[in-house]
Amino acid sequence: MFKKLERYFGAWKIGILNPDRGLWSLSPSVNKLGYLRAMNANGYHIFIKPEDESRFLLLDDIPENRLPYQKELKRFKPGRLVVETSPGNFQVWIKAGRCISNPEKRYWIRFFRADSACDPNLRWGRCPGFRNCKSKYGKNGQFPLSRLVWLDWKNVAQIPKVALSKKTVDRQPIKVRAITQCLSGNPILRTDYDRGDESATDFAYALALLRRGTDPEVVADRLLQEREDWTHHKGQRRQAAYLQRTIRRAVEIINQ
Known part of the structure; x- marks a missing residue:
């Protein structure tokens, strides 16, 4: 499996996520399979992504009826890596023949x-061959196996260039100065940092998570899952922009 992924991505890396403790990455090696399987068996999520993301596009949460499958040729379209992350739900990587900006x-x-x-x-995809440990998929302690459906490392997708609005602004990845990861101690929750104001609570919680060594992407997911009232930030785009601003402010304090 790792050799196939290397052929597709070139240089790539593995991410290990515990929602309470954060995410860290390591270089792929068959010698680490035992370690990864043990972590996965203990509820840790195993992810993948290329080192150079500029030519790769990840489509998440694709149902089976919208997979880019060419029935007449009995294959998927060129440059695809398709992973079934849970029954009937898929992630599709597209390897492009050119660099693609984030707005594109x-x-x-x-x-x-x-x-x-x-x-x-900062987007990761699920690694095929490991179980999807999201609680909503667990049945009697069993979780679905992420399954490799298709991989085409020989071809690339010719993605047309699109004319984007001048108002489109690329959001740069959030980078945090190296922090020694704190993988011990009790898990924390957003309710532990209630300030009587939704934004102030989000900021305090984000700051606490980042100081514990939590990956910014995981911080965003935690805020999204644990905050209940989104009255002032309705819609996915507004929520994503708000989370980006909040986490960036917290990162600026840590990086001072």
């Missing part, structure tokens, strides 16, 4: 009606 990627994510919350910045 957001356009194509909307075009393909993929999950628009899957922003191109």
Whole structure:
């Protein structure tokens, strides 16, 4: 499996996520399979992404009836890597023949009606061969196996260039100065940092998570899952922009 992924991505890396403790990455090696399987068996999520993301587009939450399958040729379209992450639900990687900017990627994510919350910045996909440990999929302690459906490393997709609005602004990835990861201690929740104001609570919680070494992408997911009232930030685009601003402010304080 790892050799296939290397042929497709070139240089790539593995991410290990525990929602309470954060995400860290490591270089792929068959010698680490035992470690990865043990972590996965203990509820950790195993992810993948290319080192150079500029030529790759990830489409998340694609149902089976919208997969880019060419029935007459009995194959998927060129440059695809398709992973079934849970029964009937898929992630599709597209390897392009040119570099694609993040604003372009957001356009194509909307075009393909993929999950628009899957922003191109700092995005990981599920690693085939490991279980999807999201609690909603667990039945009697069993979780679905992420399954490799298709991989085409020989070809690339010719993605047309699109004319984007001048108002479109690329959001740069959030980078946090290296922090020693704190993988011990009790898990924290957003309710632990209630300030009586939704935005102030979000900021305090984001700051606490980042100081514990939590990856910014995981911080965004935690805020999205644990905040209940989104009255002032309705819609996925507004929520994503708000989370980006909040986390960036917290990162600026940590990086001082």
